Amino acid sequence: MKKDSRIYIAGHRGLVGSAITNHLEEHGFSNLIARTSSELDLRDTRAVAVFFEEEQPEYVFLAAAKVGGIVANNTYRADFIHDNLMIQNNVIHQSYVHGVKKLLFLGSTCIYPKECPQPMKEEYLLTGPLEYTNEPYAIAKIAGIKMCESYNLQYGTDFISVMPTNLYGPNDNFDLEKSHVLPALLRKIHLGKALEQGDWKTIQRDLDRLPIEGVTGQSPQEDQLKMLHKYGVLLSDHGVQVEIWGTGAPMREFLWSQDMADACVFVMQKVDFKNLAEENVDVRNTHLNIGTGQDISIKDLALLIKKEVGFQGEFFFREDKPDGTLKKLTDVSKLKDLGWRYNVNLENGVKRMYEWYKE
Numbered sequence: 001m002k003k004d005s006r007i008y009i010a011g012h013r014g015l016v017g018s019a020i021t022n023h024l025e026e027h028g029f030s031n032l033i034a035r036t037s038s039e040l041d042l043r044d045t046r047a048v049a050v051f052f053e054e055e056q057p058e059y060v061f062l063a064a065a066k067v068g069g070i071v072a073n074n075t076y077r078a079d080f081i082h083d084n085l086m087i088q089n090n091v092i093h094q095s096y097v098h099g100v101k102k103l104l105f106l107g108s109t110c111i112y113p114k115e116c117p118q119p120m121k122e123e124y125l126l127t128g129p130l131e132y133t134n135e136p137y138a139i140a141k142i143a144g145i146k147m148c149e150s151y152n153l154q155y156g157t158d159f160i161s162v163m164p165t166n167l168y169g170p171n172d173n174f175d176l177e178k179s180h181v182l183p184a185l186l187r188k189i190h191l192g193k194a195l196e197q198g199d200w201k202t203i204q205r206d207l208d209r210l211p212i213e214g215v216t217g218q219s220p221q222e223d224q225l226k227m228l229h230k231y232g233v234l235l236s237d238h239g240v241q242v243e244i245w246g247t248g249a250p251m252r253e254f255l256w257s258q259d260m261a262d263a264c265v266f267v268m269q270k271v272d273f274k275n276l277a278e279e280n281v282d283v284r285n286t287h288l289n290i291g292t293g294q295d296i297s298i299k300d301l302a303l304l305i306k307k308e309v310g311f312q313g314e315f316f317f318r319e320d321k322p323d324g325t326l327k328k329l330t331d332v333s334k335l336k337d338l339g340w341r342y343n344v345n346l347e348n349g350v351k352r353m354y355e356w357y358k359e
């Protein structure tokens with residue numbers, strides 16, 4: 001990629017897309033192309049074709065998708081498979097039609113089997129049944145990997161798929177029903193601390209970030225307690241309690257979003273399908289895991305966030321909510337062999353994320 005290459009970041013406002021956009025701008029790439037979903041709905045085949053005709057991007061970061069946590073995946077199953085297949089099919093196909101030099105497709109480590117040997121290597125794809133709660137999303141992502149691979153083999157394109165582990169950082173999704181675990185716990189523990197300090201101003205400011213159903217404004221504190229209760233932040237007679245979904249036993253790996261952006265630009269610049277083939281690299285796996293190679297239990301994650309936020313209260317476990325896959329640690333040796341490793345560890349990342357969140 002040259003500094004004036006025409007680079008399209010699909011999903012530029014999202015957690016990953018915004019981090020990639022910032023990274024490219026900071027490194028002097030001056031010809032970035034972006035559209036919001038209201039300007040260009042990537043599920044609309046005709047509109048995507050017209051966009052590519054007009055903009056003629058040379059490089060594409062496909063970071064637009066329908067994304068959510070375990071409960072969102074399990075609730076909106078049809079939307080997760082439909083929207084993601086439509087978005088991927090349109091962007092990958094039009095990238096081929098319009099001769100895009102290279103496309104980077106973002107999948108997810110949920111593509112691996114529920115009982116996958118750990119750590120999960122790229123070649124373990126399709127070797128066993130998937131975790132049911134996010135199977136529609138995972139099937140869509142696997143289809144995206146196979147689409148890139150098939151276009152590379154039939155049409156000689158250079159479309160690479162990367163499989164990120166769980167990500168977190170600025171511009172994350174903090175909707176407590178639909179988000180992933182880290183932003184959800186950060187927000188709930190932040191609200192728990194404000195509640196134990198009687199800091200209603202902080203609570204109101206925070207709840208304003210999400211539409212507040214049923215809050216009349218007549219008796220704000222009572223309304224706020226109602227809302228907090230709904231979001232799993234409770235005032236009980238032995239202090240404030242914050243809910244953790246599931247048992248707290250599952251292990252998860254977390255990569256800071258700006259590290260993820262660095263990895264995406266690294267792969268886009270350093271790795272291409274053709275040179276992998278020439279180096280006799282096993283090119284059937286046209287995907288690369290991106291992660292830290294370290295994981296933590298959900299319970300220990302909550303304790304780490306509790307310490308950073310300064311919350312004194314307790315946790316309680318909602319075992320009626322799903323645990324999902326118990327462990328999904330990525331094997332990152334392929335990416336390490338190519339010369340990339342992450343920078344920001346979880347403790348540092350949570351600290352930075354909380355500083356960003358509470359400003």
Ligand SMILES: NC(=O)C1=CN([C@@H]2O[C@H](COP(=O)(O)OP(=O)(O)OC[C@H]3O[C@@H](n4cnc5c(N)ncnc54)[C@H](OP(=O)(O)O)[C@@H]3O)[C@@H](O)[C@H]2O)C=CC1
Nearest residue numbers: 011013014015016036037041042064065067106108166167
């Ligand atoms: N977050 C995570 O933990 C992980 C994410 N990933 C993958 O990384 C990629 C980025 O995820 P993340 O940044 O977290 O997602 P976000 O939800 O933060 O951002 C998704 C982006 O996709 C755009 N988008 C969604 N639907 C459409 C549509 N129909 N038309 C156009 N744009 C659309 C949104 O645009 P707008 O803002 O304009 O509405 C938004 O900017 C995804 O492919 C995801 O599967 C993989 C593993 C983990």
Ligand SMILES: C[C@H]1O[C@H](OP(=O)(O)OP(=O)(O)OC[C@H]2O[C@@H](n3cnc4c(=O)[nH]c(N)nc43)[C@H](O)[C@@H]2O)[C@@H](O)[C@@H](O)C1=O
Nearest residue numbers: 068069070108110134179180181184244245246322323324
């Ligand atoms: C990136 C990845 O993300 C998703 O998979 P997931 O990692 O299982 O999702 P999650 O982050 O929502 O949960 C991780 C664990 O955390 C527990 N948990 C506790 N308390 C809360 C909580 O308050 N919110 C949430 N969301 N989870 C909680 C929760 O019960 C589970 O055990 C899929 O999109 C998948 O397709 C995918 O790609």
